[in-house]
Amino acid sequence: xxxxxxxxxxxIRKTFPGVVALDDVSLSIAPGEIxxxxxxxxxxxxxxxxVLTGLYRPDRGEILFDGVPVQFSSxxxxxxxxxxxxxxxxxxxxxxxxxxxxxxxxxxxxxxxxRRKFQQKVQKILDEFALDLDLDTPAWKLSIGAQQWIExxxxxxxxxxxxxxxxxxxxxxxxxxxxxxxxxxxxxxQGKSILFISHKMREVMEISDRVTVxxxxxxxxxxxxxxxxxxxxxxLMIGEDQIPMWIKPACKYEELALEIKNLSVRNDxxxxxxxxxxxxxxxxxxxxxxxxxxxxxxxxxxVLTGLKEATSGRILAGDRDITDxxxxxxxxxxxxxxxxxxxxxxxxxxxxxxDNLIMKNFNSRAFRRWIFQDRxxxxxxxxxxxxxxxxxxGPDGNPIRYLSGGNIQKVxxxxxxxxxxxxxxxxxxxRGLDIGSAEYVHKVIIDGANQGMSxxxxxEDLDELLKLSDQIVVMFRGRLVGCxxxxxxxxxxxxxxxxxxxxx
Amino acid sequence: xxxVAEKRELSSRLFRISAPVISIFVALFVAGxxxxxxxxxxxxxxxxxxxxxxxxxxxxxxxxxxxxxxxFASLGVSLAFRMQIWxxxxxxxxxxxxxxxxxxxLFSGIESHLLMITAMFLTAFLVxxxxxxxxxxxxxxxxxxxxxVTLLMNYIAILGVDYLIYGPWKDPKGFNFPxxxxxxxxxxxxxxxxxxxxxxxxxxxxxxLVLYLFMERTVWGYEIKVIGSNPxxxxxAGMRTGLAIFAVLFLSGAIAGxxxxxxxxxxxxxxxxGISPGYGYTAIIIAWLAKRSALxxxxxxxxxxxxxxxxxxxxxxxxxxxxxxxxxxxxILFFLLASEFFIHNRVRLIRGERHA
Ligand SMILES: Nc1ncnc2c1ncn2[C@@H]1O[C@H](COP(=O)(O)OP(=O)(O)OP(=O)(O)O)[C@@H](O)[C@H]1O
Ligand SMILES: [Mg+2]
Numbered sequence: 099x100x101x102x103x104x105x106x107x108x109x110i111r112k113t114f115p116g117v118v119a120l121d122d123v124s125l126s127i128a129p130g131e132i133x134x135x136x137x138x139x140x141x142x143x144x145x146x147x148x149v150l151t152g153l154y155r156p157d158r159g160e161i162l163f164d165g166v167p168v169q170f171s172s173x174x175x176x177x178x179x180x181x182x183x184x185x186x187x188x189x190x191x192x193x194x195x196x197x198x199x200x201x202x203x204x205x206x207x208x209x210x211x212x213r214r215k216f217q218q219k220v221q222k223i224l225d226e227f228a229l230d231l232d233l234d235t236p237a238w239k240l241s242i243g244a245q246q247w248i249e250x251x252x253x254x255x256x257x258x259x260x261x262x263x264x265x266x267x268x269x270x271x272x273x274x275x276x277x278x279x280x281x282x283x284x285x286x287x288q289g290k291s292i293l294f295i296s297h298k299m300r301e302v303m304e305i306s307d308r309v310t311v312x313x314x315x316x317x318x319x320x321x322x323x324x325x326x327x328x329x330x331x332x333x334l335m336i337g338e339d340q341i342p343m344w345i346k347p348a349c350k351y352e353e354l355a356l357e358i359k360n361l362s363v364r365n366d367x368x369x370x371x372x373x374x375x376x377x378x379x380x381x382x383x384x385x386x387x388x389x390x391x392x393x394x395x396x397x398x399x400x401v402l403t404g405l406k407e408a409t410s411g412r413i414l415a416g417d418r419d420i421t422d423x424x425x426x427x428x429x430x431x432x433x434x435x436x437x438x439x440x441x442x443x444x445x446x447x448x449x450x451x452x453d454n455l456i457m458k459n460f461n462s463r464a465f466r467r468w469i470f471q472d473r474x475x476x477x478x479x480x481x482x483x484x485x486x487x488x489x490x491x492g493p494d495g496n497p498i499r500y501l502s503g504g505n506i507q508k509v510x511x512x513x514x515x516x517x518x519x520x521x522x523x524x525x526x527x528x529r530g531l532d533i534g535s536a537e538y539v540h541k542v543i544i545d546g547a548n549q550g551m552s553x554x555x556x557x558e559d560l561d562e563l564l565k566l567s568d569q570i571v572v573m574f575r576g577r578l579v580g581c582x583x584x585x586x587x588x589x590x591x592x593x594x595x596x597x598x599x600x601x602x
Numbered sequence: 603x604x605x606v607a608e609k610r611e612l613s614s615r616l617f618r619i620s621a622p623v624i625s626i627f628v629a630l631f632v633a634g635x636x637x638x639x640x641x642x643x644x645x646x647x648x649x650x651x652x653x654x655x656x657x658x659x660x661x662x663x664x665x666x667x668x669x670x671x672x673x674f675a676s677l678g679v680s681l682a683f684r685m686q687i688w689x690x691x692x693x694x695x696x697x698x699x700x701x702x703x704x705x706x707x708l709f710s711g712i713e714s715h716l717l718m719i720t721a722m723f724l725t726a727f728l729v730x731x732x733x734x735x736x737x738x739x740x741x742x743x744x745x746x747x748x749x750x751v752t753l754l755m756n757y758i759a760i761l762g763v764d765y766l767i768y769g770p771w772k773d774p775k776g777f778n779f780p781x782x783x784x785x786x787x788x789x790x791x792x793x794x795x796x797x798x799x800x801x802x803x804x805x806x807x808x809x810x811l812v813l814y815l816f817m818e819r820t821v822w823g824y825e826i827k828v829i830g831s832n833p834x835x836x837x838x839a840g841m842r843t844g845l846a847i848f849a850v851l852f853l854s855g856a857i858a859g860x861x862x863x864x865x866x867x868x869x870x871x872x873x874x875x876g877i878s879p880g881y882g883y884t885a886i887i888i889a890w891l892a893k894r895s896a897l898x899x900x901x902x903x904x905x906x907x908x909x910x911x912x913x914x915x916x917x918x919x920x921x922x923x924x925x926x927x928x929x930x931x932x933x934i935l936f937f938l939l940a941s942e943f944f945i946h947n948r949v950r951l952i953r954g955e956r957h958a
Contacts, residue, residue: 172948405838443838446831453824457839460824469820 103165104129104291105150105181105260110159111315112145114500116493119145120156121315127260130289132282134302136335137312138532139504140490143295146312147264150293151183152176182253183262184246192238196248199237203252216255223254227281241392243274250281261285262293265503267301268530271391272558279305297504297532299328311335336534344541347548349568353381354416355552356430356521361411363397363576371397373576375411379521379552384543386567386584387556390596394576395556399525402430402554405443415520430521444510447499451491452480454498455513483512487538504531515542522546522553528562540566560589574598621945625937632937633930642920650919651912661911663797667869669907671696671878673806674861675885676892676899677813682854683889684817685830687847691737691752692858693882694759695730699859700866701763702729704782704873707789707866708771718788723863730859731852733759738851742844748851756882767873781874791868802864807900809857814896826850858882887935906931 103126112120120142127133135143148154150161152170160167163179170176173183190199200220201213217233224231229247237245246266253261263282267275282292282305296302302309309326311318311334318334356379363372372394379385389395400406402413413421415429445454456465456476465475484491487508492500498509507530514522524543528536543553543566557563563570564584572580572595580595634644655665675692682689702725712718733755740746764780773783791800817823829836829846837843865877884906892898913927 403838404840405834443832443834446828446835448831449827453827457828457835460821466821469822471819471821471824473819 102128104163106162106165107146107150108160108162110146110149110156110161112142112149112154112156114492116496117500118315120149123159123312123315123317125310125317125320127291127293128308129259129291130286131307132286132292132294132305134294134296134306134309135312136296136302136309136331138335139508139530139535140502141312142315143312144264144502147183147262147293147295150176150260150262151181177256177258180257180259181262182256182258182260183264184249184253184266185264190237190245190248193236195234195236196231196240197233199248200251200255204255220251220255223251227284229281241274242269243271243277246270246274246278258290260291260293264295265297265530266294267296267298273390275301297530297536299331299533302331303328313337332533335532344544346544346566347382349380349383349547351380351383355379355381355383357412357414359412359414361401361413362409363394363401363406364409365397370576372401372408375576375578377571377578379554381520381552382547382550383568384547384553384555384566386563386570387554387573388558388560388563388570388592388596389573391558393573395573396525397576398554398573399523399556402521402523404430430519430523445498445506448497450480450495451484451489451498451501451509452476454509455480455483455516458513459517479516483509483516487512488535504535507531508535511539511542515546518549519551522551523556524553525556526558527555528557528559560592572596617945621941622938625941626934629930629933629937633933636926636929637922640920640922640926642916642922647916647920650915651908654915655908655911659795660797663795663799665904665907665911666803667798667800667907668910669903670800670803670806670868671861671865671881672884672888672903672906673810673900674864675858675881676888676903677806677810677896678854678857678861679885680889680892680894680896680899681813681817681826681857682850684894685826685846685850686833687741687850687854688749689734689737689752689851689854689858690749690886691734691756691759691855691882692861692885693878693880694752694756695733695855695858696862696865696878696882697756697759697763698733698855699726699730699862700873700877701759701766701862702726702859703863703866704771704785707785708782713788715788719791719867722789722867723860726859726863727856728859730862731856734855734858735848735852738848741851742847752851763873763877764875767875771873773872779874782872785867785871789867790871791864793868798869800864800868802868805860805864809860810896810900813857817896858885884931887931891935891938909934 106124106126108124110120110123111118123142123146125133135146137143145154149156150170152173152175155169155171161170162168163181168179170179176182191202194202197217197220201216204216220233223229224233229251231240231244231247237248240248246269250261266278270278279301282294286292286307294305306323308320308322309331310320311331313335321330358375358377358379361372361375362370365371375394375398377385387395387398397406401408408421411421412419420429446457453476456479459465460471465472465479480491483489489508489512490502490505491509498506501509507527511527522543527543528539531539540562543555547553555563555566564587567584570582570584570587570592571578572582572592574596575598579598582591582595630644630648637644637647654661656662675696678695679689679692703722706712706722706725707718710718710721712721734752737746737748737751737755740751741748767780767782771782773779773781775783791802793800817826825836825841825846828839829841829843833843836846861881862877866873870877888899888902888906892902909930910927913922913924913930916922916926917924
């Protein structure tokens with residue numbers, strides 16, 4: 099197949115102290131294609147993006163753009179050539195309106211365009227892609243999905259020819275993802291090239307024109323649409339590694355593990371995130387919580403793990419009231435999706451993996467002698483956990499912020515489960531994990547259930563919910579609107595409940 | 603055409619180490635012009651700075667005398683820095699520590715040397731700690747900015763000490779000078795080698811060691827590091843961040859308070875006006891330069907001691923104003939900050955406009 103190429107990389111290598119992030123990557127991107135990068139956590143996908151956008155300089159290899167060798171020494175350089183990236187941590191000014199934020203992307207605008215004319219240009223883009231975004235809304239009011247649109251528009255007004263997306267759908271609801279894909283397809287049809295990263299196979303199958311598989315910093319193969327299917331890609335990606343197997347026990351509904359009574363939480367804007375929420379969780383139960391993101395799931399996870407305070411209502415563990423108790427953190431553990439920007443609640447970014455692994459039980463006998471930390475025990479624990487969860491942790495003493503997104507998430511999961519909590523709150527736990535790791539997390543949750551751990555599994559992935567849960571409840575506007583049995587329910591039924599239809 | 607600064611990937615190790623060294627030389631170079639303007643040959647002046655502060659037993663001992671309070675105060679400030687708490691009030695805490703130690707020395711009537719020194723030490727520790735603890739409590743409970751509180755409390759502390767020494771504590775036999783009576787021998791630290799070097803210096807070194815072990819080896823140090831790295835994560839892990847904020851500011855002030863104790867018990871043997879010529883502020887600079895390490899604090903404090911003693915001698919031999927020593931400190935800090943910026947950013951000149 100004779101294809102012109104827009105961008106080509108040849109034998110790119112990039113190392114960090116003690117880590118070979120990219121070993122030998124060659125790939126080419128044609129004009130007007132959606133090219134997907136697939137690979138395990140830590141395979142080097144984000145690093146490659148950062149090389150293409152000039153944030154990192156490769157140790158070796160060359161980049162050709164339009165057939166001409168180029169060298170980027172900063173993101174400004176690559177942007178000037180027409181390579182733009184939609185960042186995972188959006189760089190928006192919260193108090194500015196959508197339009198002002200877009201203006202910021204262009205230096206020297208006031209000298210060239212009248213504001214009005216420029217506004218028309220932006221509006222034209224909005225209309226063209228049927229984005230209902232009000233240019234005068236301040237950015238802080240927007241959903242994550244809408245903020246992502248602004249980032250995209252910033253690149254479009256600069257006429258970028260290659261658009262790079264690093265796990266854009268990890269933070270989007272399925273509905274938002276579907277809209278993003280429509281826009282991406284249109285952009286492709288207009289001749290733009292798109293480089294896309296995702297761990298969700300369903301998406302990869304749906305949208306890609308070509309897929310390149312990255313493994314341990316090497317580009318393995320590039321396959322055009324039609325020459326791959328889910329199984330083939332999975333086996334290429336994982337290679338010899340095995341996907342863990344598990345059998346799910348049935349919950350006996352005997353002993354109550356957690357009871358939530360009339361819980362309400364108000365957010366900073368004074369609105370109710372949780373509204374009179376009541377729920378029971380049994381020992382060994384896996385309770386799936388479905389719902390469109392933004393309907394109180396995050397608030398539920400945050401009150402349970404002690405990050406938010408309840409405005410009213412009670413959380414009971416057996417007959418103990420733990421609503422405001424600090425003992426909550428040893429009874430309930432929480433794991434959550436880690437966005438790429440790392441400024442998350444889960445980790446102390448400047449500290450080592452070993453130190454992060456003991457964050458919740460640094461005070462336990464196992465890791466201290468009197469007031470002193472037992473450094474040897476901490477190191478042994480790190481070695482064991484890194485091995486057990488297949489964490490790519492880099493050299494000893496590496497600060498955790500240098501790990502890839504998926505690997506940071508694995509650290510948190512390993513830590514939260516190591517204490518054998520009674521209740522696990524899992525908020526989108528497998529977003530951002532490669533398929534092997536996601537399966538491993540599923541296995542860990544199931545194993546936990548076998549030993550009596552109860553899990554509140556908050557997810558948007560219906561497949562995940564249906565596969566793991568004993569029971570699925572649906573949240574809508576901070577309330578519980580329905581409860582279904584995964585054995586007998588249908589996707590349609592859950593979908594209706596998620597949109598607020600009251601259950602009969 | 604315009605200048606832009608762009609974040610860059612961490613630069614080479616060689617550059618990271620050489621940049622601060624280069625910046626100190628640049629500061630020396632620029633300060634040279636100030637000296638020239640004052641009619642002094644810079645090379646001669648620099649030579650003198652080093653000779654006076656390091657070239658003789660006496661000079662070296664004077665340098666260590668100045669280094670002592672700097673180590674204490676900077677250890678205190680840097681402990682708080684580790685938790686992203688900005689204690690700007692070391693100066694006031696030094697005064698309060700000195701004041702507490704003086705009260706014990708003058709009024710307790712203890713006769714045993716060991717008991718007296720211990721009581722003075724503990725009082726200075728406590729008073730300095732409580733003084734900073736006020737800011738800690740305000741920050742922990744009502745989220746009042748600790749920078750403002752610690753800074754403003756400096757004025758209260760300094761003026762409060764002035765009130766005491768101009769008023770109730772004034773030495774009746776002191777010809778009306780603003781100072782208290784001399785301490786008894788029981789309330790004085792040991793001096794060595796016929797110089798003014800006193801045991802406070804060794805206490806400072808010991809304190810640095812203890813603080814190092816505290817931060818790197820104890821569970822509390824671990825907790826402080828986690829909170830400093832990400833307070834949200836710490837709260838999530840069940841750490842009581844409010845309590846930690848109070849405790850760290852207390853400790854930070856307490857260590858600065860020991861500087862006050864060491865000054866009155868080791869050097870001045872009385873409380874008087876201006877017992878600290880800004881050690882508490884210099885400590886902020888030192889803590890910043892030393893980044894996170896206790897050893898760094900000791901080394902940088904020593905360098906500052908050299909500058910202070912050298913600066914003093916310049917005053918004497920060339921009648922340069924005190925302000926010169928401060929200007930010099932300021933220049934060094936300025937260029938070190940600049941080097942930090944260049945380590946993390948790349949600055950480029952861009953010609954023309956990139957966008958039409
Ligand atoms: N700045 C850095 N310093 C040191 N090591 C780094 C740095 N950035 C990435 N690495 C290492 O390089 C490897 C590749 O990381 P990268 O972020 O590219 O993975 P990824 O394919 O994006 O993974 P994920 O799917 O988890 O996001 C990892 O082992 C990571 O620890
Ligand atoms: Mg990544």
